[in-house]
Structures are given as structure tokens and as C-alpha cells.
Amino acid sequence: xxxxxxxxxxxxxxxxxxxxxxxxxxxxxxxxxxxxxxxxxxxxxxxxxxxxxxxxxxxxxxxxxxxxxxxxxxxxxxxxxxxxxxxxxxxxxxxxxxxxxxxxxxxxxxxxxxxxxxxxxxxxxxxxxxxxxxxxxxxxxxxxxxxxxxxxxxxxxxxxxxxxxxxxxxxxxxxxxxxxxxxxxxxxxxxxxxxxxxxxxxxxxxxxxxxxxxxxxxxxxxxxxxxxxxxxxxxxxxxxxxxxxxxxxxxxxxxxxxxxxxxxxxxxxxxxxxxxxxxxxxxxxxxxxxxxxxxxxxxxxxxxxxxxxxxxxxxxxxxxxxxxxxxxxxxxxxxxxxxxxxxxxxxxxxxxxxxxxxxxxxxxxxxxxxxxxxxxxxxxxxxxxxxxxxxxxxxxxxxxxxxxxxxxxxxxxxxxxxxxxxxxxxxxxxxxxxxxxxxxxxxxxxxxxxxxxxxxxxxxxxxxxxxxxxxxxxxxxxxxxxxxxxxxxxxxxxxxxxxxxxxxxxxxxxxxxx
Amino acid sequence: xxxxxxxxxxxxxxxxxxxxxxxxxxxxxxxxxxxxxxxxxxxxxxxxxxxxxxxxxxxxxxxxxxxxxxxxxxxxxxxxxxxxxxxxxxxxxxxxxxxxxxxxxxxxxxxxxxxxxxxxxxxxxxxxxxxxxxxxxxxxxxxxxxxxxx
Numbered sequence: 001x002x003x004x005x006x007x008x009x010x011x012x013x014x015x016x017x018x019x020x021x022x023x024x025x026x027x028x029x030x031x032x033x034x035x036x037x038x039x040x041x042x043x044x045x046x047x048x049x050x051x052x053x054x055x056x057x058x059x060x061x062x063x064x065x066x067x068x069x070x071x072x073x074x075x076x077x078x079x080x081x082x083x084x085x086x087x088x089x090x091x092x093x094x095x096x097x098x099x100x101x102x103x104x105x106x107x108x109x110x111x112x113x114x115x116x117x118x119x120x121x122x123x124x125x126x127x128x129x130x131x132x133x134x135x136x137x138x139x140x141x142x143x144x145x146x147x148x149x150x151x152x153x154x155x156x157x158x159x160x161x162x163x164x165x166x167x168x169x170x171x172x173x174x175x176x177x178x179x180x181x182x183x184x185x186x187x188x189x190x191x192x193x194x195x196x197x198x199x200x201x202x203x204x205x206x207x208x209x210x211x212x213x214x215x216x217x218x219x220x221x222x223x224x225x226x227x228x229x230x231x232x233x234x235x236x237x238x239x240x241x242x243x244x245x246x247x248x249x250x251x252x253x254x255x256x257x258x259x260x261x262x263x264x265x266x267x268x269x270x271x272x273x274x275x276x277x278x279x280x281x282x283x284x285x286x287x288x289x290x291x292x293x294x295x296x297x298x299x300x301x302x303x304x305x306x307x308x309x310x311x312x313x314x315x316x317x318x319x320x321x322x323x324x325x326x327x328x329x330x331x332x333x334x335x336x337x338x339x340x341x342x343x344x345x346x347x348x349x350x351x352x353x354x355x356x357x358x359x360x361x362x363x364x365x366x367x368x369x370x371x372x373x374x375x376x377x378x379x380x381x382x383x384x385x386x387x388x389x390x391x392x393x394x395x396x397x398x399x400x401x402x403x404x405x406x407x408x409x410x411x412x413x414x415x416x417x418x419x420x421x422x423x424x425x426x427x428x429x430x431x432x433x434x435x436x437x438x439x440x441x442x443x444x445x446x447x448x449x450x451x452x453x454x455x456x457x458x459x460x461x462x463x464x465x466x467x468x469x470x471x472x473x474x475x476x477x478x479x480x481x482x483x484x485x486x487x488x489x490x491x492x493x494x495x496x497x498x499x500x501x502x503x504x505x506x507x508x509x510x511x512x513x514x
Numbered sequence: 515x516x517x518x519x520x521x522x523x524x525x526x527x528x529x530x531x532x533x534x535x536x537x538x539x540x541x542x543x544x545x546x547x548x549x550x551x552x553x554x555x556x557x558x559x560x561x562x563x564x565x566x567x568x569x570x571x572x573x574x575x576x577x578x579x580x581x582x583x584x585x586x587x588x589x590x591x592x593x594x595x596x597x598x599x600x601x602x603x604x605x606x607x608x609x610x611x612x613x614x615x616x617x618x619x620x621x622x623x624x625x626x627x628x629x630x631x632x633x634x635x636x637x638x639x640x641x642x643x644x645x646x647x648x649x650x651x652x653x654x655x656x657x658x659x660x661x662x663x664x
Contacts, residue, residue, distance in 0.1 A: 117634055272635075428609045429636035432602040449636035451609065456635055474604055479587050482518045 095296035115296025146250030166309035176228030330401035
């Protein structure tokens with residue numbers, strides 16, 4: 001097997017954090033120095049020595065990272081002081097991803113990552129920067145065990161409108177805040193504190209002009225949130241434009257990205273479950289998003305494991321059948337009883353009343369802050385009331401259905417409406433929990449733990465215990481277990497005793513018909 | 515043949531009761547030493563410690579002991595436990611990756627151990643198991659996976 005090394009850009013990747021912190025201030029000092037080059041050297045020689053040492057370490061780290069691959073798997077060796085040897089067989093791989101950032105395009109370099117169900121939950125099992133053609137070749141070789149020449153390729157390509165809807169739904173201000181704050185902070189490190197202060201002052205000046213009668217602080221906060229949401233929306237949009245998913249043989253291929261192109265090859269038999277997510281608004285307008293869970297896909301920060309970004313309800317079944325027929329959705333077979341409606345409504349009603357109570361108490365004891373408290377009360381009550389609406393809908397939506405191959409869960413989580421289809425072989429553990437208050441109505445919460453790296457669980461609340469045990473074949477009768485001890489608070493939900501048929505009529509018939 | 519539930523050994527309940535007595539006595543001693551005697555707070559603290567002792571010794575631990583039951587079927591490990599939040603765990607045997615037995619100095623004196631069953635995505639922890647029974651279960655689970663004997 002031919003031993004290969006990563007792309008020379010890997011040297012910069014290994015040393016980039018230190019280079020930015022050391023090199024750019026040094027260069028800035030050189031450019032702004034009035035005393036000449038030699039004067040600069042006499043002051044900065046130690047920093048230059050450290051820089052040279054870091055670069056040398058980066059080069060040596062690149063040199064010792066060696067890998068090779070054949071028809072069976074990938075072999076790699078890395079590390080300077082603590083050496084690591086690893087072998088990854090293709091049949092153990094769950095996903096391979098190839099990412100081509102726009103700034104690597106002139107160098108024809110790409111990031112390649114391969115993952116299995118074992119190993120670290122944060123890092124990929126194999127991650128390397130290599131030449132584009134080599135990555136393509138490795139991808140073809142790795143997919144071979146799952147492809148036959150007769151396999152057809154089936155495509156799903158959503159329109160840009162659906163991708164925009166998906167970006168709209170999944171954007172949040174927090175991501176934008178983190179991105180903007182990091183960028184401004186790094187800009188300050190590179191260009192100086194004055195540059196950072198200038199950005200902040202300009203933003204404050206613009207928000208004052210566009211306040212339209214609002215208090216300046218509130219206007220600044222509102223525009224900051226809106227601006228950060230816009231950044232998040234644009235980032236999501238650029239990540240998911242040109243989205244395409246295709247199925248060929250045992251491989252599912254997903255590619256997306258406008259500037260940074262990403263391509264994933266996912267082994268279908270390693271997909272752990274499928275999730276269909278909607279919000280109340282997208283439900284009303286008939287849109288949905290489909291995600292899959294497979295180790296390695298969606299592992300990176302701010303990366304989502306999308307299968308179908310967005311689409312209309314009538315397209316859902318046909319596209320899912322085309323892409324992943326192995327994980328069909330089952331219709332709901334059990335749902336919560338009317339007795340348990342209060343369990344859905346109590347948490348949001350409690351929150352509403354607590355917020356209202358706290359707000360009224362605040363207004364009573366602090367009359368000077370009446371306007372602010374009223375404003376806060378309304379702002380906090382709106383999401384609480386919305387949660388009440390979601391939980392009311394959840395009562396009608398929640399349930400479980402099973403088919404031969406899969407179990408489908410219908411539940412809500414926060415403000416999301418979720419349907420999750422799990423292949424039965426991927427369910428590792430089922431946990432049924434009851435609190436003291438749930439005993440009397442035989443109500444229970446069911447949690448499904450699924451196969452995969454790290455803990456993944458789906459929880460369905462407030463179902464009827466006997467129905468759950470019967471549907472999932474977990475009753476004592478079905479498991480062939482003797483009933484548990486009589487003295488226990490937690491009585492097994494035994495089926496009603498079978499009534500003995502009357503034998504008198506039958507005996508009469510027997511007498512008349514010898 | 516019908517499978518049956520197994521329970522914790524009786525010495526576990528004795529251990530828990532002893533623990534309750536020790537904790538309550540310690541708390542009483544600390545309250546007696548550091549609080550002003552015959553003050554309202556002293557009385558409240560003493561009552562609360564007493565109530566805690568009664569709750570743990572006469573209600574919580576006995577119910578915990580009675581409710582802790584487990585069984586091994588061909589396809590699942592079934593575990594029932596919990597008092598305030600009762601949980602039934604059904605872990606599939608064909609998903610088990612490895613089994614571990616943990617012992618500390620106190621549990622080894624009483625012949626007890628903690629059995630941990632690991633599988634991708636879920637684990638099962640069974641504390642206060644009888645050592646011999648736990649070893650048998652671990653051996654059976656490992657044998658089922660074609661692992662070498664522990």
C-alpha cells in the first residue's frame with residue numbers, strides 16, 4: 001500500500017491559531033515602525049524565534065501524519081510524542097464527508113472526514129486535508145462495498161424557495177450573536193482596539209437615527225437581535241443552497257453549499273433514525289423538514305443533519321420512499337387518554353400564572369417601574385401562551401405506531417412538533433417511567449434509547465401504560481414473566497380476566513345432538 | 515418455564531437502614547453541637563432531622579427495596595426500580611457491548627457489587643447486587659455475545 005501524506009496546507013491548519021496571535025501583531029509592528037527593519041528585529045527576535053519553533057513543529061507534525069487505503073479500509077499513523085495507529089474498515093464507516101471551503105479552491109484541497117459509531121462523540125475518527133482528486137478516489141473506493149453496477153441513482157433536489165424557508169425556520173439570533181461577537185473581537189485583536197470601538201460606535205449612531213421614538217437602549221437591542229438573526233439566516237442559506245440528496249444502492253449522498261461545498265456519503269444501514277420536524281407555523285403552512293441521525297453527519301458545530309430541508313406535506317411520503325424506503329413511517333396506534341389532558345396543560349398554565357403573579361406583585365410593590373414591568377410581563381407571557389397552544393395540540397398529536405420494521409413516535413419538544421421513525425433493530429433500550437401522580441390514571445412516559453455514538457433518546461409523554469406495554473410487547477405476559485410481588489405501589493397493568501363462557505347452552509345442544 | 519423476577523439480597527436493606535441511622539445520628543450530633551440549645555431553630559432542625567430519619571428508614575428505603583426487581587429473558591434485561599420516579603428499563607441483549615462489575619471496600623465486605631451493562635446509546639446500572647448472582651449474570655451476558663468468560 002502506498003503511504004501518503006496530507007496536503008501541505010495541513011501545516012498552516014496545525015499552526016493557524018498561534019500564527020494569527022503572533023504573526024499579525026508582529027507584521028503590524030513592522031509596518032508601523034519608524035525606526036527601520038533592524039530596530040524592529042532587535043525588539044521582536046524572541047517572538048520570531050517562537051514563531052519559527054511553532055512552524056517547525058507544525059511541519060514535523062505534518063511529516064509524521066501518514067495514511068494509506070486499500071479495498072478493505074483506511075490505515076493511519078499520527079502523533080509526535082504520543083503516536084496513534086488506527087485502522088478503519090469501510091464496512092464500519094457510517095459516513096464520509098468531503099468539505100471544500102472556498103479559500104482552499106486555488107490549492108485544490110479539501111477536508112475529508114470519516115466516522116464510525118464508536119470513538120469520540122465530538123471529533124471524527126479520521127480527519128485530514130488532502131488533494132481533491134485523492135479525496136474523490138478514496139470516496140469511490142469506500143463506497144464500493146455498498147454499490148452494484150446495476151444500481152440506479154435517485155435524486156431529490158428542493159427548490160431555492162424551500163431552502164430559504166428552511167433557513168428562515170432554523171435561524172436564530174444566538175448563532176448570529178456568537179458569530180458577530182467573535183468576528184468583532186478577532187478584528188479587534190488584529191487591527192487594534194480602536195477599530196473594534198469604531199464598529200460599536202457606528203452601530204450605536206445608526207440605531208439612534210433609526211430609533212423612531214423608541215428608547216435608544218431598546219432600539220439598539222432590537223436592531224442587534226435583528227442583525228444577528230439576519231447573519232444567522234444568511235449563514236444558513238449559504239450552507240444549504242444547491243442542496244441535493246441522492247440514493248444509490250446502499251449509499252445516501254447529500255451535497256450542499258454555495259461557497260463552501262460539502263458532500264456526504266452515508267451508509268443507509270447505519271442510519272439510526274429519521275426525524276420530521278415542524279413548528280406550529282410551518283405546520284399551518286404545510287411545510288416540514290426531515291433530518292436523519294447517523295454518526296458523523298451533522299457532527300460539526302453549526303452543521304445540521306438534513307435530508308430534506310423543506311417541502312410540502314404531499315411530497316413527504318413519496319420522497320422518503322424514494323430516498324429511505326427502509327425506514328417507513330407507521331400510523332399512530334396508541335394515543336393519550338382524555339383523563340390525561342390536564343398533564344399536557346398544567347406545565348404551561350403554571351408558567352403563565354407564575355409569570356402573571358410575579359408581574360402583578362412587581363407592579364404592586366414597585367409602582368415606579370410600572371411601564372418596564374408591564375412591558376416585560378407582556379414579552380414573557382407571549383411565549384408562555386404560545387407554549388399552551390403547542391401543548392394543547394400535543395394532546396391530539398402525541399402517540400406511537402409500529403410496523404414490522406419500525407416504531408414511529410409522535411411527540412412535541414419545546415415548540416417543535418416531531419415525528420421520529422426508528423428501525424426496531426436500532427432501539428437499544430426502552431424506559432417507561434411513572435411519577436406518584438401518574439399511578440392512579442395508569443399514565444406513563446416512554447423513552448426510547450437508540451443505537452449510536454453518545455446518548456440519543458426520544459421521549460413520549462403521558463401515554464396509557466397497558467397500551468404501551470401491549471404495543472411494544474413488554475407486558476409480563478408477552479415476556480413470559482411471572483407477575484411481580486403483590487405488595488408494590490407500581491401494579492403491573494394486567495389485562496382484564498377472561499370471562500368463562502356459559503356451558504349450559506352447549507350441554508343442552510350436546511344432548512339434543514348425540 | 516416461566517421466567518421470574520430476582521430481588522436484592524436482604525442485607526442491602528439492613529445496610530440502608532444502618533446508613534440511615536448513622537446519618538441521622540451524625541446530623542443530630544452536629545445540630546446539638548453547633549446550634550443554640552432550646553432555640554426555635556434548634557427545635558425545627560431536630561424535628562426535620564427526625565422526620566428525615568423516619569421518612570428514609572420507614573418509607574423510602576423499604577419501598578425502594580421492594581420495588582427493585584430484575585429479570586433476564588432471552589432478548590432483554592428488565593429492571594424495575596424507583597420510588598418517587600419509578601422506572602422500568604428494557605435493555606436489548608443483542609445490543610450489549612460489554613459488562614463491568616464495580617466493587618468498593620464497603621460493598622466487598624457485604625458481598626455486594628454494582629453491575630454495569632453498556633450498549634451503544636444506553637447503559638444500565640444495577641447497584642447493590644449480590645456478587646455471585648452478578649457474576650453469573652455477567653458471564654451469561656458475555657457468553658451470549660460470544661465474548662470470553664469473565
